[in-house]
Amino acid sequence: MRIGVVTFPGTLDDQDAARAVTIAGGEAVALWHGDDDLKGVDAVVLPGGFSYGDYLRCGAISRFAPVMNSLVPAAQGGLPVLGICNGFQVLCESHLLPGALTRNDSLHFICRDQRLLIERTDTDWTRDFAAGQEIVVPLKNGEGCYVADERTLDELEGEGRVIARYLEVNPNGSRRDIAGISNARGNVVGLMPHPEHAVEALTGPSIDGLGFFTSILTAAVNA
């Protein structure tokens, strides 16, 4: 299975995301922000970083990059897309996911190993987890406070689209402790913490993050 990893100017975590894909057993395909060719990939990861320097708003300029002109309709058509951190911000700015990510309530950049509760396990990116499973992956963000109006939050909860929630401590003020959400179909997932940094015992606090990358491969096998 071929999984595209997009690099924008200012992306940091594309190499780690590609490595996570490889460790999970997939083939990572580099995609470039300035090229609208998705190279026939079966899924796409929008990795973390500071695309366009976070100028204007995080993800606001990336949203209009040529690669997004292809990715947005493909995602609306069912292509699995995982946005991590800055990638989550890009998905919200693109309106593929509801809500927005704003400055941490503490105003501090937070970097810590974060405990998460996995709540939804029938998305393309979470099916290898057990419902209610607790995992630990790194979290590192300055603008990770998930906000949406109350009606949208109720809708997300009602439809079971909160895929992961912060446990023990809410690191950034996110409404209802939300760490990750999906679209209604479950193919587009946004996550603020970084599973791609938790795929090897040598460098990660766990290998819990691997589940996101093996899930997409499992999804392909079952399709």
Place this chain on the structure above:
Amino acid sequence: MARVIVDVMLKPEILDPQGRAVQGALGRLGMDGVLDVRQGKQFVIDLEGDLAGERAALMEQLAGELLSNPVIEDFTMRVEA
């Protein structure tokens, strides 16, 4: 030449931690009775020619799509000749 001024503010219901930090600093520097501070952005855009018709409509659209995020922000736009 037309000068377009777009002011962008977080919606009232969105927490503004930067504004709150500024509020604290104002108090520490002796400013009494600061009830609230909200921090926003102003864009000053100079354009060739007049801004009218479709071009004005496009500018307004882009103020809503690029310069601000309707999920969390409101904007106002005005044109100075």
